[in-house]
Amino acid sequence: MLDEFLQLLLSGLASGCVYGLVALGFVLIYKSTEMINFAQGDFMMFGAFVMIWLANDNFLGLPFIIAIPCALIIMAFLSFSFDKCILQRIVGEPQIVVVILTIAAGFILRFFAGVFWGYEPLSLETPIVGKYGYFMGAVLSLAEIGVIILTVLLTILLYALFYHTKLGIALIALSQNQLAASYVGIPVKKLQSLTWSLAGIVACIAGILYASKGAVDPSVGLIGIKAFAAAVIGGFGSLPGALLGGLIIGLVEPFSARFIGSGYSHLMPYIILLVILIVKPNGLISQVKNKKV
Numbered sequence: 153m154l155d156e157f158l159q160l161l162l163s164g165l166a167s168g169c170v171y172g173l174v175a176l177g178f179v180l181i182y183k184s185t186e187m188i189n190f191a192q193g194d195f196m197m198f199g200a201f202v203m204i205w206l207a208n209d210n211f212l213g214l215p216f217i218i219a220i221p222c223a224l225i226i227m228a229f230l231s232f233s234f235d236k237c238i239l240q241r242i243v244g245e246p247q248i249v250v251v252i253l254t255i256a257a258g259f260i261l262r263f264f265a266g267v268f269w270g271y272e273p274l275s276l277e278t279p280i281v282g283k284y285g286y287f288m289g290a291v292l293s294l295a296e297i298g299v300i301i302l303t304v305l306l307t308i309l310l311y312a313l314f315y316h317t318k319l320g321i322a323l324i325a326l327s328q329n330q331l332a333a334s335y336v337g338i339p340v341k342k343l344q345s346l347t348w349s350l351a352g353i354v355a356c357i358a359g360i361l362y363a364s365k366g367a368v369d370p371s372v373g374l375i376g377i378k379a380f381a382a383a384v385i386g387g388f389g390s391l392p393g394a395l396l397g398g399l400i401i402g403l404v405e406p407f408s409a410r411f412i413g414s415g416y417s418h419l420m421p422y423i424i425l426l427v428i429l430i431v432k433p434n435g436l437i438s439q440v441k442n443k444k445v
Contacts, residue, residue, distance in 0.1 A: 156257055160406045166296035169303035170196075172377030173358035175386065175394035176310060177351040180242060183314065184323040184347040187250050193376020195352055200229045200359030200368045201269050208277050216279060223360065226352050231352025233311070235345050258373060265370040273367030276360065277354035293380070295365040302419045305394045306357060314391060322355055332385020381425045387435025396436060400424065 177192040189195075205211045214222065234257060242249055257391075265369035280294045314320035324342055325333045334340045360370065382401050386393025401421040409417035429436065 154249070155408075159363075160294050161403070161409060162293070162300075164292075164403035164406045165399060166299040166383075166402070167405065168399035169299050170358050170362045170398070171375070171379050171382045171401050172395035173306065173354055173361070174301055174376055174396025175385045175398050176391060177354045177358075177385040178380060178383045179389060179391055179394045180310070180347055180351045180354065181421065182327070184326045185344050186246075186327050188254070188380075189351065190251060190380070191261060191373075191377065192255040192351065192355055194258035194261040194373035195231060195355035196362065196375065197357040197373035198230070198265055198440035199223060199352075199356030199369060200363040200372070201265050201274070202226050202359055203356070203360045203414075204274050204276050204363060204368065205269065208274070217275070219238065220360065224356050226234070227352040227356035228349040229352075231355070232345050232349040239348075240341060240344070250384060261431065262370040262373050263437075265373075273369045274363075275367045278361035278364045280364075293365065299365060302357070306354070306444055310354075311391045313440060378421055380422055384435060385428050386424055387438040390435065390437040393435055393437035 173191055175198050177195070178188065179190075181187055181189050191293065196230055203219060203223040206214050206222055207375060212219075238253060241252065242253070278295065286381030322333070322338050325336075325338060326340060326343060330340050351386040359368070362372070378401055379398065382397030383394050385399070385400060386395070401424070404420045404424060405417045412420075432438075
């Protein structure tokens with residue numbers, strides 16, 4: 153019984169970390185631009201495929217340590233280009249325009265992923281794939297343990313960036329009042345593009361971690377829906393809240409499937425979301441402030 157509990161716990165934490173990382177992408181963009189990128193899950197999926205294309209032996213077969221920075225650069229450039237070439241051209245338009253554009257971008261990414269890499273699930277060949285450890289009778293995947301450790305470290309780094317650096321303070325200032333930020337010399341458009349690039353990198357890392365512990369196909373991009381729910385549960389605008397929300401959803405899924413029924417594993421996260429919105433509308437760790445005008 154204990155070994156089963158530990159395996160469910162580890163699996164839930166690893167999945168929750170991936171949800172949390174995608175949710176971090178939502179929060180990063182929202183905190184500095186007040187935009188919501190509904191294609192964030194699809195950027196994660198595309199980043200996973202890019203990494204598979206670079207690293208797997210049946211594709212380019214680059215050394216893993218070289219493929220990682222290459223994938224991060226490609227996804228950073230893709231996100232940067234999306235902001236620079238499209239989103240900055242619609243500044244001042246209603247938010248619904250951004251919502252429609254990002255949803256459309258998600259469809260486009262899923263289409264091209266299917267064209268380039270097909271619709272059959274693919275897995276990333278990593279140095280620790282298929283390796284396991286043992287603890288109190290439980291068989292623990294080293295890939296899942298690595299996902300958890302890397303996610304915690306990345307969350308700490310992003311939190312330090314936003315709250316303990318001048319760059320982070322400038323990014324927060326953008327979300328509060330872009331006009332005032334430009335008056336005090338903050339390069340608004342450059343920092344917005346930087347934020348999108350950073351969100352692309354985070355999405356790529358999430359994709360790499362997801363592909364290292366499971367198979368990827370174009371429909372995996374829809375994981376962004378759960379990640380958005382995670383961001384709302386944790387508190388939209390809160391970096392630790394995004395991770396917390398992801399962990400809650402990640403843990404609820406395997407335990408509800410085991411003790412309630414497999415059909416409930418996909419339903420429970422949204423039940424929790426509904427309860428949180430009723431009881432604590434701003435999320436568990438709310439950091440959303442009223443916009444200054």
